[in-house]
Amino acid sequence: MKKFLIFIIISCNIFLVASTTAIDSLETLLESASGEKKVIILNQLAEKHRYINPQKSIEYGVKAYKLASDSNYNSLKSEALNNIATGHYYLGNYRNAIEKQEEALKINTALNDKLALARSLNNIGLVYKKLGNYEIALNYILRSLAIEEESENAIGIAQSLCNMGNIYFEMSDFDKSLEFYQRSLIIYEELADRRGIADILNNIGSVYDEKGKYDIALDYYLNSLDYEVQLEDKTGIATTSNNIGLTYYNIDLYDKALEYLNWSLNLTLEIGEKYGIANSYINLGEIYLAMRKYTESRNNLQMGLRLSTQIEAGDLMMAAYKLLSELDTELKNYQKALENHKLYLKQREILFENNRIDITEIHEQFELHKKDQEINYLHQRLKLYWLLNIISIGIIIFITFLFIVTRKKLKSRYIQRQEEINNQLRELAQTDHLTNLANRRGMLEKIQYEKYRFERSKNPFAIIMCDIDSFKTVNDKFGHECGDFVLSSISNLFISLLRKQDLVGRWGGEEFIMLLPETDLENGRLLAEKIRKRVNENAFYYKGSYINITITLGVAVFDEITDIKKTIQKADEALYEGKRRGKNCIV
Structure with a gap:
């Protein structure tokens, strides 16, 4: 289920409503425009298209950049670079986005245009945030904030504070995130800026949603929605109604969830925002799956998959394949479920490699x-x-x-x-901040090192993929804080059960990976069974409640006829087979 935070990519205009009428009017004006006026119109068209057609936004930005360069309109040249970079950002071309923003940064520095300089720093920070480089992202946003404060630009300060909150949100530091959101909200309220207020209320709702405080989250979302309706902002309404629908889903109010998600879908269809359309279809597909309305679920998931494939939205493609695999498992179409699960694994690997x-x-x-x-x-x-x-x-x-x-x-x-x-x-x-275990990247590096040892000694090593069974039930019943407690506690339990030479890491979500040096398949399975049995016998005590957890494990061994990627995939497929057999087992 994909919720939306509102990240503020700063442009020369604070808020732009992209309508077909407005775009048509600008294109008509463009036909007779020349010189500086033509560059200005091209930049405006680039800004109008950035959400509905990023590639078109880049094309207009490139035209504006060439004309501005030929005529030495440096300020407009910087604006064009910002539009080109933003188009690349929405297409996922992050390296290109960085290059264009860095070029704009040099121009703005030479012009001593502090507001434009702050804009470039902010937008570079958001690209690093998207890549998960939070320390670098914070560095850029803080530099942007310092310039905004020096210039006493209240709206810029509020925007930077909002983006700081968003970065801490992505780092799961929700208290810190809430602190920055509330500081931003105070400024927007003093400015009576309804656009900014709506954005921040939505983001605060997302914080309480992650904390499992759904009633408070809904209050903030609905307040945000009121502002969006007043502003007649279809994009904002679609974003917030999507989040409201997913919150109702979290508390099992499926009819309400469908009402808001269908609203979001209809608006994104009207706007033509393809990423939002695909996301709405996939979210609807997941809700119908929970309601056991399998035909409706499949239709929506396939629509979402088709559209996300067209726009090359890898994260949405991965989500669609995973849900289709779960759907086919429910229907006992195990061959089709396995095919979709393999496509999910392939897409996940592509996303990880690209990032x-x-x-x-x-x-x-x-x-x-x-x-x-x-x-x-x-x-x-x-x-x-x-x-x-x-x-x-x-x-x-x-x-x-x-x-x-x-x-x-x-x-x-x-x-x-x-x-x-x-x-x-x-x-x-290389470290997962919640469990303090190695993350996916860290484990891949350690497995690669173990492969080098194998090439010298020829001693095999085993890989165990482990997944907590029905983990969503823990989050739904006890809250996300309890879920984090279980992930941290079970990590410590794994460490205590493994040998000194063994390693364990968090692969993602509730999935873990274990590396057992100098271990064949038989001994790998023995250790996996020991771990499974101990977890099954252990009850996690959290705030007066005992929580029983089971795990499913898949075991594979690396040898000369395979490679690391295939060994991990083999262990993952074994894990999936264990899930199909009824969970709480090793394969």
Whole structure:
């Protein structure tokens, strides 16, 4: 189920309502426009299309950029770059988005346009947020916020505070997220900015939704919806009604959930926002599945899958395949269920690989940018020294010596600091913040290392995929905080049951992966059964309640005729077979 937070990508206009009439009017004006006026209209068309057709937005932005470059309209050139970058952002081309925003950042710095500079910093931060690089994202948003505060730009401060809250939300630090949202809300209320108030109320509702406080979440969502209706903002109404529908689903009020999700679907169809349409179909499909209305579920899921495939929305494709697999399992179409589960695994692997590549390449760009700044700083120092050299030969010798010593010290400190930052980033990137276990990336690196050992020693190693059975029931019955407690507690239990040389990591959600060095299939299964039995016998005590948990495990062994990816996939398929057999078992 996909909810929507409202991230504020700052443009030159605070809020733009993209209607067909408005676009047609601009295109008519464009036919007779020339010079600066033509660039302005092209930028406006790019902004109008950014939500409904990002590729079209890029095309208009490129035209505006070329004309602005030819005529030295630097401010409009920066605006065009921002529109191009935003189009790439919505298409998932994050490396291109970073490159264009960095180019706009240089122009805005040269122009000393502080508001445009803050805009670029904010938008770069949002790309890093999308890639999961929260530390870098926070750095950019904080720099944007500092400029907005220095300029006393209240609306910009509110927007930056909102985006800070969104980043902490993605990090599951909901208390910190709520703090920034409430600070942003105070400013929007002082400005009587109904657009901003509606956005923040929606986001605060999402925080309480994640905390399992559904009544409070609904109050905030419905208040947000009132503002959206007053503003006649169809995109905002669709976003908030989607979130309301999913909240009603969480409390098993399926009819209410369907009412709001169908409203959201109809609005996104009217607007033509394809991602929202696909997401609405998939959410409806999941609700119909919960209601055991299998025909309606399949129709909606297939519609969502077809549309998400057209727009290459990998996250939605993955969700659709997973739900179709669950649907076919319910109908005992096990062959079809297995096919859809394999497609789900394939799409999940593609998404992980693409994000891994983007994160690595963009992080390298970030480090190069920092080095460029350091070099520029040193060049400024050098210019100052040359001015002093003119005064006397003695001062030249002294300053040259001082510069060499200072440069070496700076370089040494810089290298040392870079090593510290890289180590911190590497640790953050490979650790799951909730359980303190290695995350997917960390485990893949350790499994790769174990493969190198295998190539030398020929000793096999085993992979265990483990999934908590019916984990959604725990969240629904006891709340998400209890779910987090169970994930953390069962992680500690796994560690206590494994050998010193074994490793366990969180693969995603309620799924874990275990690496057993120098272990064949028989011994891997013995250890898996020991873990399953201990978890089955253990009851987790949470706020006066004992919670019984079972797990299903799939075991596979790496040898010379396979590779890491296939071994993990084999263990995952074994896990899935265990689920089909009735759960609480090993395969």
